[in-house]
Amino acid sequence: MTPVLDVKNLSTHFMTRRGVLKAVDDVSFTVGQREIVGLVGESGSGKSITGFSILGLVDPPGRVVSGQILFNGEDLLKMPPTAMRTIRGKRIAMIFQDPMMTLNPVLSVGTQMVETVLAHDKVSRAEARQRSRDALGLVGIPSPEERLDSYPHQFSGGMRQRVAIAIALLHRPDLIIADEPTTALDVTIQSQILFEIKRLAGEFGMALIWISHDLGVVAALADRIMVMYAGKIVEAGQVDGVLTEPRHPYTSGLLSAVPAAVPRGEPLRPIPGFAPSPLSRPSGCAFRDRCARATEICATEPMLEIAADREFRCFHPHLGRAA
Amino acid sequence: MTVFVIRRFLQSIAVLCVTAIIVFIGIYAIGDPAEMLIAPDASQAERAQVVASLGLDKPLWEQFFTFAWNALHGDLGRSFVFNRPSISLIFERLPATLELTLVGLFIAIIIGIPLGLLSGLKPNTATDEVIMTGSIFGFSLPSFWQGMMLIMIFSVWLGWLPSTGRGQMGEFLGIHSSLFTLDGLKHLILPAINLSLFKLSLVIRLTRTGVRETLPLDFVKFARAKGLSENRIVFVHVFKNILIPLITVIGLELGSMLAFAVVTETIFAWPGIGKLLIDSIMRLDRPVVVAYLLVIVSLFIFINFVVDVLYSLVDPRVRLGDAS
Numbered sequence: 097m098t099p100v101l102d103v104k105n106l107s108t109h110f111m112t113r114r115g116v117l118k119a120v121d122d123v124s125f126t127v128g129q130r131e132i133v134g135l136v137g138e139s140g141s142g143k144s145i146t147g148f149s150i151l152g153l154v155d156p157p158g159r160v161v162s163g164q165i166l167f168n169g170e171d172l173l174k175m176p177p178t179a180m181r182t183i184r185g186k187r188i189a190m191i192f193q194d195p196m197m198t199l200n201p202v203l204s205v206g207t208q209m210v211e212t213v214l215a216h217d218k219v220s221r222a223e224a225r226q227r228s229r230d231a232l233g234l235v236g237i238p239s240p241e242e243r244l245d246s247y248p249h250q251f252s253g254g255m256r257q258r259v260a261i262a263i264a265l266l267h268r269p270d271l272i273i274a275d276e277p278t279t280a281l282d283v284t285i286q287s288q289i290l291f292e293i294k295r296l297a298g299e300f301g302m303a304l305i306w307i308s309h310d311l312g313v314v315a316a317l318a319d320r321i322m323v324m325y326a327g328k329i330v331e332a333g334q335v336d337g338v339l340t341e342p343r344h345p346y347t348s349g350l351l352s353a354v355p356a357a358v359p360r361g362e363p364l365r366p367i368p369g370f371a372p373s374p375l376s377r378p379s380g381c382a383f384r385d386r387c388a389r390a391t392e393i394c395a396t397e398p399m400l401e402i403a404a405d406r407e408f409r410c411f412h413p414h415l416g417r418a419a
Numbered sequence: 420m421t422v423f424v425i426r427r428f429l430q431s432i433a434v435l436c437v438t439a440i441i442v443f444i445g446i447y448a449i450g451d452p453a454e455m456l457i458a459p460d461a462s463q464a465e466r467a468q469v470v471a472s473l474g475l476d477k478p479l480w481e482q483f484f485t486f487a488w489n490a491l492h493g494d495l496g497r498s499f500v501f502n503r504p505s506i507s508l509i510f511e512r513l514p515a516t517l518e519l520t521l522v523g524l525f526i527a528i529i530i531g532i533p534l535g536l537l538s539g540l541k542p543n544t545a546t547d548e549v550i551m552t553g554s555i556f557g558f559s560l561p562s563f564w565q566g567m568m569l570i571m572i573f574s575v576w577l578g579w580l581p582s583t584g585r586g587q588m589g590e591f592l593g594i595h596s597s598l599f600t601l602d603g604l605k606h607l608i609l610p611a612i613n614l615s616l617f618k619l620s621l622v623i624r625l626t627r628t629g630v631r632e633t634l635p636l637d638f639v640k641f642a643r644a645k646g647l648s649e650n651r652i653v654f655v656h657v658f659k660n661i662l663i664p665l666i667t668v669i670g671l672e673l674g675s676m677l678a679f680a681v682v683t684e685t686i687f688a689w690p691g692i693g694k695l696l697i698d699s700i701m702r703l704d705r706p707v708v709v710a711y712l713l714v715i716v717s718l719f720i721f722i723n724f725v726v727d728v729l730y731s732l733v734d735p736r737v738r739l740g741d742a743s
Binding site: 151153155181182183184185186189190192194197198199200201202203204211212215216247249260263 | 635636637643659660663
């Protein structure tokens, strides 16, 4: 089966006054049909920029400098802007982090949904409204007909995120990129939204890239997980494998810092130090300053090791059961 | 909404009362209008008779209450100088000023918003620099100097446009205005531009700032992610958001344009209300000054009311019932 998305050697750099900021640095991955992929990393690791790069929504001074983004075999980076616009929202949709900010405060929910339908399909306004109403119903918003005329401030955060999901679903896209869509919500609402998205993705056969810093969320949701650090994917594999037997010291460090993953009574072990500034990353492995296993060889760039169903970039991987 | 209107109405009455008192006392403190009105060679008896006929011999509080009582009955007093009801003097002149102001505001909006959008969407380009530099001139060059330069260039050197007066007026639907004749329009162009230049710069800058602030917001990015066209994003998503500050400022500025069109009216000998006010202050013609200010304050109040209503139309988060 050909993958929905095949990203090859993607690099997105920000040309700032203080130098070139390599937000995404030679990232390659694929997303299969109907696959849910979790993209995990700390703030500033480049996970959101990866998502925006796929949609061609990186704001200046940022720019995709090299690589290929094959979407159903077509390179999105070579596509003219008008063609790209017909992909956005139609074939690839995105859900943003903060539901308080993603809806336009001065337009009714109905307007914001109907315009999305009309941007891609030549249908009557009445039909567009009909489809919007159905989409609202689908994500579990009560009395969708009346809610179409409401404005975003009349919805709670969780409800707004449901509206954003409904907008993403309007065209039944092949791929949804969800950029930390539950981070800004209460825990109870989080699990509802998670459940809802997983159900809908399965129902409509959509692939999903779930960007998050929360390993617990990704463990509950994803088939595969990719761990990003300092603009690179440092480890990728099936969720079960990566979370139980991490190879990369950064992944195991992340796991030891998650309260739920550590047995009761044992202390949490936070990763020492801070993620390096994107402007002054160490040469070689960017994690080596914080890594207990680092040796001299880590000053050179580790190559991607591909072993069975796992890939990682490390000279000194954990080989047995760790963490 | 009803509560809002009633509350606003009561507030307005209070403002009008306070304005009337302050102006009344202020003009009284400046000087005695009798000195200005009565010929120096008038006899003592003539003098006393004039003073009594104008009611100036009574104490201030009594004069004020006479005025207030009459005002409640719709009579704002007679001009000392013209011996005509001051309100009719004002309403004779008000249309000319309104015409000038509204045309000036129209120019500021029609030119200012597109230029502001242009420079906000293409920041730090040559276009943006030119527009911004132009708006600095509009802001910082004094209005009277701009007016004189306009006259020098377009009337004296080029001879295209007349420099003084209101020109011929036409009638349309019972409204008399210089807008309806070519001659009237020619007379209107220069003063209207003079009055609008400052506001134009203001509108350009407000629009530009609004665009710069709105574009990086998440909902704009989300609109792009939905696949909307750039036109729809700019003219619906961004524009509707920047309308909110624009309406506020334009509303306030309309009031101040009306009240302070004096400079422009003086330069272009425009027979508007500003000139009447200056003349009346010089002659201590208290009824005209008081009536003028009450009319202007009422206009301000009315404009603010319209702005509040527009607000609730543009911004769904504003509900008039909650506003205070």
